[in-house]
Amino acid sequence: MENRINISQTGLFRIQRYSIHDGPGIRTTLFFQGCPLSCQWCHNPESHEKPPRMDSKNLDKIADFLIKEIQKDRIFHDESGGGVTFSGGEPLYQPQLLLKLLDLCSQKQIHTCFDTSGYGDTSVLLTAAEKTDLILYDIKFMDDKTHKKYTGQSNTLILDNLKQLSKKRTAVTLRFPFIPQITDLNDNIGSIIAFIKENTIYRNINILPFHKTGESKYKSLDMKNYLQDIKEPSKEQVAMVKEKFESYGLDVDIGG
Numbered sequence: 001m002e003n004r005i006n007i008s009q010t011g012l013f014r015i016q017r018y019s020i021h022d023g024p025g026i027r028t029t030l031f032f033q034g035c036p037l038s039c040q041w042c043h044n045p046e047s048h049e050k051p052p053r054m055d056s057k058n059l060d061k062i063a064d065f066l067i068k069e070i071q072k073d074r075i076f077h078d079e080s081g082g083g084v085t086f087s088g089g090e091p092l093y094q095p096q097l098l099l100k101l102l103d104l105c106s107q108k109q110i111h112t113c114f115d116t117s118g119y120g121d122t123s124v125l126l127t128a129a130e131k132t133d134l135i136l137y138d139i140k141f142m143d144d145k146t147h148k149k150y151t152g153q154s155n156t157l158i159l160d161n162l163k164q165l166s167k168k169r170t171a172v173t174l175r176f177p178f179i180p181q182i183t184d185l186n187d188n189i190g191s192i193i194a195f196i197k198e199n200t201i202y203r204n205i206n207i208l209p210f211h212k213t214g215e216s217k218y219k220s221l222d223m224k225n226y227l228q229d230i231k232e233p234s235k236e237q238v239a240m241v242k243e244k245f246e247s248y249g250l251d252v253d254i255g256g
């Protein structure tokens, strides 16, 4: 059966090995198909399509297959303090698969994290939080109308879910996508800092500077690229955003 499984049957659209931008150390990143958001800067637009319905009878076989794929990189994980990252798309969108993989990784003592928009069922998120070592949690806009405009969804659930994680003292690294002229306007950054400090225990954030590596995908998928005229930020612009977060006492890293 193992040899007959291909990636399109697994609920993923890609497995990336030797990743150094998706959590600590060298990581194997599993990209989940499907996302309830449609961020205009998304560099994985191929993830937006819903995943195929997975027959629950196949879940065990698929999870075993994926764990074997992850374990091929074990030596790199162990030597670098890395592990596996579940990304997407939105991992919370396929809760059965995510929770199963987190359980299996835990049994095999593989370090786990998952990258989420926070837009997911609260009980699934809190269950996954108990099973993982770390969550990478995106925070984009504080103004709800702006959030809807650029991502297609409200931020209410996302902000509420973050507060819940903070109450449980879950290990979280926040991530801020820096999209010039969009996420840095109207004192969005100041509002994000105020929210984090008032409502959470988290004081570390990674800035993810906009990049155009996904641009060709929009053409090949025949999707509208709303940000084709936006330029990647300069080092100086990134440094200014970093200083702003730091001036309010946050620990800041650039990139994953």
Ligand code: SF4
Pocket: 035, 036, 037, 038, 039, 041, 042, 043, 044, 047, 088, 089, 090, 117
């Ligand atoms: S949440 Fe992530 S995967 Fe989903 S649309 Fe936004 S950037 Fe893309």
